Amino acid sequence: xxxxxxxxxxxxxxxxxxxxxxxxxxxxxxxxxxxxxxxxxxxxxxxxxxxxxxxxxxxxxxxxxxxxxxxxxxxxxxxxxxxxxxxxxxxxxxxxxxxxxxxxxxxxxxxxxxxxxxxxxxxxxxxxxxxxxxxxxxxxxxxxxxxxxxxxxxxxxxxxxxxxxxxxxxxxxxxxxxxxxxxxxxxxxxxxxxxxxxxxxxxxxxxxxxxxxxxxxxxxxxxxxxxxxxxxxxxxxxxxxxxxxxxxxxxxxxxxxxxxxxxxxxxxxxxxxxxxxxxxxxxxxxxxxxxxxxxxxxxxxxxxxxxxxxxxxxxxxxxxxxxxxxxxxxxxxxxxxxxxxxxxxxxxxxxxxxxxxxxxxxxxxxxxxxxxxxxxxxxxxxxxxxxxxxxxxxxxxxxxxxxxxxxxxxxxxxxxxxxxxxxxxxxxxxxxxxxxxxxxxxxxxxxxxxxxxxxxxxxxxxxxxxxxxxxxxxxxxxxxxxxxxxxxxxxxxxxxxxxxxxxxxxxxxxxxxxxxxxxxxxxxxxxxxxxxxxxxxxxxxxxx
Numbered sequence: 001x002x003x004x005x006x007x008x009x010x011x012x013x014x015x016x017x018x019x020x021x022x023x024x025x026x027x028x029x030x031x032x033x034x035x036x037x038x039x040x041x042x043x044x045x046x047x048x049x050x051x052x053x054x055x056x057x058x059x060x061x062x063x064x065x066x067x068x069x070x071x072x073x074x075x076x077x078x079x080x081x082x083x084x085x086x087x088x089x090x091x092x093x094x095x096x097x098x099x100x101x102x103x104x105x106x107x108x109x110x111x112x113x114x115x116x117x118x119x120x121x122x123x124x125x126x127x128x129x130x131x132x133x134x135x136x137x138x139x140x141x142x143x144x145x146x147x148x149x150x151x152x153x154x155x156x157x158x159x160x161x162x163x164x165x166x167x168x169x170x171x172x173x174x175x176x177x178x179x180x181x182x183x184x185x186x187x188x189x190x191x192x193x194x195x196x197x198x199x200x201x202x203x204x205x206x207x208x209x210x211x212x213x214x215x216x217x218x219x220x221x222x223x224x225x226x227x228x229x230x231x232x233x234x235x236x237x238x239x240x241x242x243x244x245x246x247x248x249x250x251x252x253x254x255x256x257x258x259x260x261x262x263x264x265x266x267x268x269x270x271x272x273x274x275x276x277x278x279x280x281x282x283x284x285x286x287x288x289x290x291x292x293x294x295x296x297x298x299x300x301x302x303x304x305x306x307x308x309x310x311x312x313x314x315x316x317x318x319x320x321x322x323x324x325x326x327x328x329x330x331x332x333x334x335x336x337x338x339x340x341x342x343x344x345x346x347x348x349x350x351x352x353x354x355x356x357x358x359x360x361x362x363x364x365x366x367x368x369x370x371x372x373x374x375x376x377x378x379x380x381x382x383x384x385x386x387x388x389x390x391x392x393x394x395x396x397x398x399x400x401x402x403x404x405x406x407x408x409x410x411x412x413x414x415x416x417x418x419x420x421x422x423x424x425x426x427x428x429x430x431x432x433x434x435x436x437x438x439x440x441x442x443x444x445x446x447x448x449x450x451x452x453x454x455x456x457x458x459x460x461x462x463x464x465x466x467x468x469x470x471x472x473x474x475x476x477x478x479x480x481x482x483x484x485x486x487x488x489x490x491x492x493x494x495x496x497x498x499x500x501x502x503x504x505x506x507x508x509x510x511x512x513x514x515x516x517x518x519x520x521x522x523x524x525x526x527x528x529x530x531x532x533x534x535x536x537x538x539x540x541x542x543x544x
Contacts, residue, residue, distance in 0.1 A: 006071075010084060023120045035113075049098045053094070057511065070085055070532035085136075089340075090134045097258055108123075118155065130262065132148065139190065140187060157169040159249055168248075175237065187224070193220065201530060204526065229325075231262060235291065250354055254355050272520070293326055298315075310357055312464070317350055322452075323346075324343055327339040334433045345501060352414075352494035408471070408472070417460075418461065420502065430449075
């Protein structure tokens with residue numbers, strides 16, 4: 001009999017891998033078969049992720065030690081073999097990835113999956129790479145899964161072709177190849193000094209280093225931190241993101257909303273394991289806090305300067321990364337729980353926003369954006385202007401326009417952090433925790449975080465309000481679009497997920513604060529990985 005619960009940790013990788021391989025064998029003429037296989041795969045990943053989330057939290061009975069599952073690939077113990085590790089943090093990211101993947105895949109079935117070749121296999125391989133990055137327990141396989149998801153993202157970036165996508169895609173590929181090169185250099189140095197790439201074992205070995213070896217390890221950790229900061233779209237190496245995400249087709253841009261968070265996850269995971277050793281400064285406030293502030297400022301300025309809505313959302317992605325880096329760069333773990341809440345909210349909101357904007361743009365006639373900018377520049381949108389006509393008033397709004405307008409307002413509230421949705425809960429809890437982090441009163445860093453987040457929220461509110469006015473209040477330029485259920489439903493689903501976060505904010509924050517406390521106690525993670533026994537030794541009659 002196969003013990004399926006024991007094999008759950010590997011299924012988020014195995015399911016999309018096998019699905020992608022099967023989809024490559026199916027011809028395009030078998031469209032409905034390909035769709036069925038893709039949806040079964042994503043739904044299975046969501047079910048597995050929820051089951052792992054329940055088991056990691058203790059709500060579902062399991063044999064896991066300290067609610068941490070360690071899966072030994074090849075049945076070789078750590079640090080010699082490849083390990084997959086499931087704890088609260090990785091289970092949260094798996095669930096978030098599956099929810100976003102289900103929404104974007106549903107939206108893509110309207111027409112985008114037919115705009116190019118191999119959309120469905122590439123989509124599955126992207127999910128596989130993301131899941132693997134969240135599950136892996138060693139640096140080398142983190143690099144491997146990074147490359148898997150990046151290789152798939154290169155193909156998806158160019159999906160639908162077009163000169164703008166090719167140009168933006170080249171910048172995207174070049175930047176990520178440079179980051180991958182830094183990862184390889186850092187891992188080579190780390191392995192040469194410590195003799196291991198297993199994260200748990202690395203936390204043990206790093207604390208034993210002294211003299212030149214310690215200095216070399218800190219140098220390697222700094223290079224590793226820079227590579228993760230590039231992948232997290234931190235300033236100044238995030239120039240590629242607005243064009244790349246804005247040029248990609250809507251479902252691809254939406255699933256890309258979680259990709260920058262993989263860099264944040266890697267910084268948080270390694271930082272929680274390595275900072276107690278006192279070795280690397282690359283994962284602490286010395287780097288992350290100032291870089292986060294600079295990234296947040298850059299994203300805010302970019303939002304205010306952007307005239308194209310897709311680019312504006314790209315700068316919103318950068319601002320969210322800046323907020324997370326600034327919060328996680330603060331000392332202690334008080335802000336980690338609220339930061340994770342903000343991460344979940346931002347991924348869902350930005351994913352919905354990218355899907356929504358593609359539908360909203362259908363309401364614009366050719367050259368409407370240029371016209372709107374010209375009207376603003378020459379004050380022709382002034383109510384007192386003699387050239388302004390207000391003859392069109394009292395026009396009945398079709399249901400499609402009502403849905404687009406309400407969804408745009410919801411996304412704008414989520415990104416700006418205004419009540420009553422989960423964006424407000426995320427930013428309020430983040431600011432409240434920063435002011436209460438120190439027993440001696442708010443620190444200078446806390447006040448800088450509060451000021452930066454509030455200014456960024458104001459900037460995003462101004463930018464998105466201006467975009468909403470241009471998109472919805474220019475009746476003479478509007479064209480009522482025809483929306484399909486498979487297009488509107490994913491946006492509504494993601495927004496409703498954010499509504500659910502706001503309604504159950506208390507239990508969710510409590511769970512995330514427990515996750516932060518678990519990260520602050522890395523000994524449980526280290527012991528679970530290093531003491532995991534091979535199955536052959538646990539099975540009756542196994543070899544000694």
